[in-house]
Amino acid sequence: MNEIRKCQNCHNDFTIEPEDFKFYEKMQVPPPTFCPECRTRRRFMFRNEKSLFIKKSSFSGQDIFSMYPKDSYPKIYESKIWYSDEWNPLDYGRDVDFSKPFLEQFFELLKEVPHPARSVSEETLVNSDYCNNANHLKNCYLVFNTAHDEDCMYGNDIYDGRDVVDGLSVKNSELSYDNFWVMRSNRVFFSHYIEDSHDIYFSKNLRACSNCFGCVNLRGKSYHIFNEPYSKEEYIAKLESFDVGSYKFIEKTKKKVQEFWNNFPNQNLLNRNAINCSGEYIYNSKNAKNSYYIREAENVKYSQFLITPPVSEAYDQTLFGEGSSFIYESLVCGLNVNDLKFCRECWSGMNESQYTMYSGGGSSNLFGCVGMRGGQSYCILNKQYSKEDYKQLVSKIVRHMNEMPYQDKQGNIYKYGEFFPPEFSPFVYNETIAQEYFPLTKEEALKLGYSWRDPEERDYKITVEADDLPDHIAQVKDSILNEVIGCAHEQKCNEQCTKAFRIIDKELAFYRKMNLPLPRLCPNCRHYQRVKFRNPLKLWQRKCQCAGEKSDNGVYINATKHKHEDVHCLNEFETSYSTDRAEIVYCEGCYLKEVV
Numbered sequence: 001m002n003e004i005r006k007c008q009n010c011h012n013d014f015t016i017e018p019e020d021f022k023f024y025e026k027m028q029v030p031p032p033t034f035c036p037e038c039r040t041r042r043r044f045m046f047r048n049e050k051s052l053f054i055k056k057s058s059f060s061g062q063d064i065f066s067m068y069p070k071d072s073y074p075k076i077y078e079s080k081i082w083y084s085d086e087w088n089p090l091d092y093g094r095d096v097d098f099s100k101p102f103l104e105q106f107f108e109l110l111k112e113v114p115h116p117a118r119s120v121s122e123e124t125l126v127n128s129d130y131c132n133n134a135n136h137l138k139n140c141y142l143v144f145n146t147a148h149d150e151d152c153m154y155g156n157d158i159y160d161g162r163d164v165v166d167g168l169s170v171k172n173s174e175l176s177y178d179n180f181w182v183m184r185s186n187r188v189f190f191s192h193y194i195e196d197s198h199d200i201y202f203s204k205n206l207r208a209c210s211n212c213f214g215c216v217n218l219r220g221k222s223y224h225i226f227n228e229p230y231s232k233e234e235y236i237a238k239l240e241s242f243d244v245g246s247y248k249f250i251e252k253t254k255k256k257v258q259e260f261w262n263n264f265p266n267q268n269l270l271n272r273n274a275i276n277c278s279g280e281y282i283y284n285s286k287n288a289k290n291s292y293y294i295r296e297a298e299n300v301k302y303s304q305f306l307i308t309p310p311v312s313e314a315y316d317q318t319l320f321g322e323g324s325s326f327i328y329e330s331l332v333c334g335l336n337v338n339d340l341k342f343c344r345e346c347w348s349g350m351n352e353s354q355y356t357m358y359s360g361g362g363s364s365n366l367f368g369c370v371g372m373r374g375g376q377s378y379c380i381l382n383k384q385y386s387k388e389d390y391k392q393l394v395s396k397i398v399r400h401m402n403e404m405p406y407q408d409k410q411g412n413i414y415k416y417g418e419f420f421p422p423e424f425s426p427f428v429y430n431e432t433i434a435q436e437y438f439p440l441t442k443e444e445a446l447k448l449g450y451s452w453r454d455p456e457e458r459d460y461k462i463t464v465e466a467d468d469l470p471d472h473i474a475q476v477k478d479s480i481l482n483e484v485i486g487c488a489h490e491q492k493c494n495e496q497c498t499k500a501f502r503i504i505d506k507e508l509a510f511y512r513k514m515n516l517p518l519p520r521l522c523p524n525c526r527h528y529q530r531v532k533f534r535n536p537l538k539l540w541q542r543k544c545q546c547a548g549e550k551s552d553n554g555v556y557i558n559a560t561k562h563k564h565e566d567v568h569c570l571n572e573f574e575t576s577y578s579t580d581r582a583e584i585v586y587c588e589g590c591y592l593k594e595v596v
């Protein structure tokens with residue numbers, strides 16, 4: 001039987017399904033007291049994907065790059081030192097004090113044990129200092145949440161990329177600019193949802209296409225402009241007449257194609273080979289429910305960004321997988337980990353652990369520990385116990401957590417079975433992925449009791465405003481490298497705008513080589529423009545908009561006959577397109593009839 005509960009945090013009702021109870025029983029945890037969305041948001045507040053700061057290392061005393069803000073609580077060590085034997089986490093061990101809530105004691109420990117400055121494996125980064133949540137990079141600049149890239153700049157979620165600039169979710173691709181969701185494709189510009197294609201401009205939903213401009217919903221096509229076929233010679237001549245090196249042309253065309261794309265149907269969900277799944281961006285998975293960005297996973301629910309397979313048996317897992325199973329309410333855990341609950345940043349063979357951060361290296365049976373990288377087991381608050389004492393003490397702590405729960409600033413009660421409260425996060429709301437997926441204004445965030453940081457006042461002087469940049473890349477002189485450019489948003493947006501930015505030399509070389517104009521927005525604002533094309537982590541129940549011969553808003557005329565002939569398609573579905581959006585949404589059957 002489904003059970004309806006009231007969320008402690010937002011006070012909305014949420015449903016716990018029978019299969020959920022089974023999972024909680026298996027994991028020996030009580031059912032959650034936060035609704036799925038509040039749980040997701042709470043975890044997201046612990047993930048700073050792309051803000052970098054300068055902070056003093058508590059090891060060397062040097063100012064170093066860090067994902068932790070200068071005034072945040074973590075003591076940081078250079079990542080290389082942090083992973084080494086230069087320090088011993090057991091030196092921070094302490095007894096459990098049963099006169100205080102356990103989570104309060106964990107937070108005290110967390111403030112003392114060093115954190116790695118950045119989440120990177122430093123030895124795999126070559127000339128790529130301005131990066132985080134990354135490994136195996138060469139000559140990369142401001143790329144995040146990323147691996148195995150060379151010569152990439154300003155990107156997020158870029159894997160196996162070469163010369164990918166301003167990309168979001170770009171995999172196995174080369175020489176591309178300003179795209180969202182591109183796979184195995186080269187020379188793709190200003191486009192979304194492109195797979196196995198090359199030489200594409202301003203297009204959406206293309207597969208196995210080449211030399212297309214302003215196209216949508218095409219398969220295996222070449223030399224098309226706004227979905228019309230051209231001969232190769234005509235196409236080349238047309239393309240030459242399009243002045244893609246001009247900023248004005250790019251802006252005008254972006255608007256034009258957006259309107260053009262909206263004349264064509266979208267599939268209700270972007271899933272591929274997703275058996276018995278709900279959610280979106282799910283590939284080759286089975287029983288992935290209420291989950292997003294999932295690849296080759298089985299039996300997962302309320303999870304996100306499990307894109308490094310395999311993953312199985314996970315509830316409320318945010319990032320990353322790679323051989324993980326039986327994970328509950330955890331963030332950034334993976335690499336052969338098993339049986340983790342309420343953990344953050346635990347990897348490399350960790351198992352049977354709870355309420356632990358920054359641990360790995362085959363450690364197991366940890367409860368409330370930080371920084372255990374060397375195969376330690378049976379530890380509580382970084383103190384070593386015998387197996388028997390550990391088991392007894394853990395049961396006693398669980399009872400204690402229920403009897404003397406932690407209460408956070410919002411008044412939420414944290415008994416055993418909750419993830420860490422937001423106030424344990426060293427990051428402010430607007431510098432985490434919570435702001436990307438659940439955007440708030442400063443006032444809204446503060447009202448909810450979340451922290452916020454206004455952009456730092458910097459002492460540079462803007463030397464040229466975005467409006468005064470040359471329109472065409474051909475007019476740009478090398479002296480642009482010395483300018484401080486004012487972002488066109490002037491910090492009036494809610495996009496972590498840095499107010500000003502610079503062009504670096506290899507970036508200028510890229511724009512010149514690819515014939516692309518200079519950007520007018522700072523890297524953060526550019527990132528947030530691409531984020532807008534990502535569908536939300538939310539589903540709406542809707543009806544197929546195929547009315548037989550055309551879409552029911554009369555905009556799109558079907559190219560083929562459908563099974564339901566000239567009557568309205570009766571299919572209903574879940575979709576991430578809310579009812580107030582301009583896009584036309586078809587069920588899978590009707591959509592596939594129309595992509596040609």
Ligand SMILES: [Zn+2]
Pocket residue numbers: 007008009010011012034035036037038039
């Ligand atoms: Zn809620």
Ligand SMILES: [Zn+2]
Pocket residue numbers: 487488489490491496497498499500521522523524525
């Ligand atoms: Zn900006």
Ligand SMILES: [Zn+2]
Pocket residue numbers: 489493494495497524525528
């Ligand atoms: Zn902005």
Ligand SMILES: [Zn+2]
Pocket residue numbers: 546547548562563564569589590
């Ligand atoms: Zn139809």
